[in-house]
Amino acid sequence: MHTERVIAVEHLTDSLFAFRTTRDSTFTFESGQFTMIGQTVGSKKVLRAYSMVSPTWADYLEFLSIKVPDGELTSRLQHIEPGDEIIVNKKSTGSLLxxxxxxxxxxxxxxxxxxxxxxxxxxxxxxxxxxxxxxxxxxxxxxxxxxxxxxxxxxxxxxxxxxxxxxxxxxxxxxxxxxxxxxxxxxxxxxxxxxxxxxxxxxxxxxxxxxxxxxxxxxxxxxxxxxxxxxxxxxxxxxxxxxxxxxxxxxxxx
Ligand SMILES: Cc1cc2nc3c(=O)[nH]c(=O)nc-3n(C[C@H](O)[C@H](O)[C@H](O)COP(=O)(O)OP(=O)(O)OC[C@H]3O[C@@H](n4cnc5c(N)ncnc54)[C@H](O)[C@@H]3O)c2cc1C
Structure with a gap:
């Protein structure tokens, strides 16, 4: 897992937000792929699949996220602020290639x-x-x-x-x-x-x-x-x- 930092957060609606994080220089993906991202909650890592919104050539990662009120990840993730940590899996996958x-x-x-x-x-x-x-x-x-x-x-x-x-x-x-x-x-x-x-x-x-x-x-x-x-x-x-x-x-x- 890579640990990235939130760079920016934009709340689009009550149920949608987008955020940018730093990108480890060794993290690669193809356009259309998704990876597992999340947060550490107590001693547990809560990870969910997220598609990369950002282009493969950018030096940051960007994600678009739903806010599920009682969702294990997004009930917390929706409150992230610049500087917070996000965990990002090292591998990406997906069929939209x-x-x-x-x-x-x-x-x-x-x-x-x-x-x-x-x-x-x-x-x-x-x-x-x-x-x-x-x-x-x-x-x-x-x-x-x-x-x-x-x-x-x-x-x-x-x-x-x-x-x-x-x-x-x-x-x-x-x-x-x-x-x-x-x-x-x-x-x-x-x-x-x-x-x-x-x-x-x-x-x-x-x-x-x-x-x-x-x-x-x-x-x-x-x-x-x-x-x-x-x-x-x-x-x-x-x-x-x-x-x-x-x-x-x-x-x-x-
Ligand atoms: C291949 C793949 C790619 C994904 N990419 C994204 C992405 O780019 N952005 C994103 O926000 N989510 C994406 N998801 C969904 C994501 O993995 C989580 O389900 C979501 O972040 C909610 O997590 P949670 O733990 O809060 O709630 P969960 O317990 O995971 O979900 C609770 C319920 O919320 C609803 N729900 C979950 N995600 C969504 C959604 N995106 N839109 C509408 N309803 C939803 C479903 O009814 C689900 O049963 C993707 C899922 C898959 C399988």
Missing amino acids: LDNLVDGRNLYLFATGTGIAPFLSIVQDPEVYDRYDHVVLVHGVREARELAYRRFLEEHLPNHEHLGEYAREQLVYVPTVTREPFERTKRVTTMIYDGELAEATGLPTLDREQDRVMICGNPDMVHELRHHFLEQGWEMGTTHGKGQFVIENAFVEK
């Missing part, structure tokens, strides 16, 4: 809630823009204020010194809010089924032969889309073999 997909035309990243976390790392990876014509990030939440990183995606990234041109020309961000009025209010799944996705992006309809998909969100959504894509004849990629889509649950229902 560019290398688990066969090459394609456009890459679709479908997220709900904190499931956007691994995709934030991916959209900051220059390699994704070399491999795909367009990268479409669809983020579904209940309330607009849960659209974590919206400003980052709409304002900061398109003006980024090195990634700005990629983001302006190849990244398509599609936020959707299901429980209050918003410019788009359909569930991510519905947008895929009824064609609104193509309308929203101006890109051709999803095509198994040409497009690639990554899915990360609540277990019901992941289960539903996994079933949908398999039924449509798409092959699922894993570390054992490349496919046309890959999935990861954003959390486990207990």
Whole structure:
């Protein structure tokens, strides 16, 4: 385990916060991966899976976190302040890897809630823009204020010194809010089924032969889309073999 220090904390809503920590120079990961992080409580280490939000090239680590009121880790973690210690496992893993997909035309990243976390790392990876014509990030939440990183995606990234041109020309961000009025209010799944996705992006309809998909969100959504894509004849990629889509649950229902 590495012991890192909290550098900054930002509370986004009553149930979401983001934080940055130092990064041990020996800690490596691939865009889209997760690791185990946590805190020492008494004599016990409380660790949970967290996707890295930060890009692989940054000298810090950033995470987006839920606040579960009675959650063993996050009931405490939500109170962290700069200077506090966070334990970070030395190894990272996960299936949301560019290398688990066969090459394609456009890459679709479908997220709900904190499931956007691994995709934030991916959209900051220059390699994704070399491999795909367009990268479409669809983020579904209940309330607009849960659209974590919206400003980052709409304002900061398109003006980024090195990634700005990629983001302006190849990244398509599609936020959707299901429980209050918003410019788009359909569930991510519905947008895929009824064609609104193509309308929203101006890109051709999803095509198994040409497009690639990554899915990360609540277990019901992941289960539903996994079933949908398999039924449509798409092959699922894993570390054992490349496919046309890959999935990861954003959390486990207990
Ligand atoms: C592969 C993987 C990657 C993950 N990445 C992240 C991440 O980047 N950010 C993050 O906040 N969490 C992530 N999680 C969930 C995380 O591991 C913990 O479950 C979460 O931090 C809550 O921990 P806890 O001990 O407070 O509560 P737990 O006892 O772990 O969870 C209690 C309950 O809270 C709910 N819950 C837990 N996590 C979430 C969530 N993210 N969104 C909505 N409901 C949730 C579930 O109903 C769960 O049963 C990930 C989980 C997995 C399996």
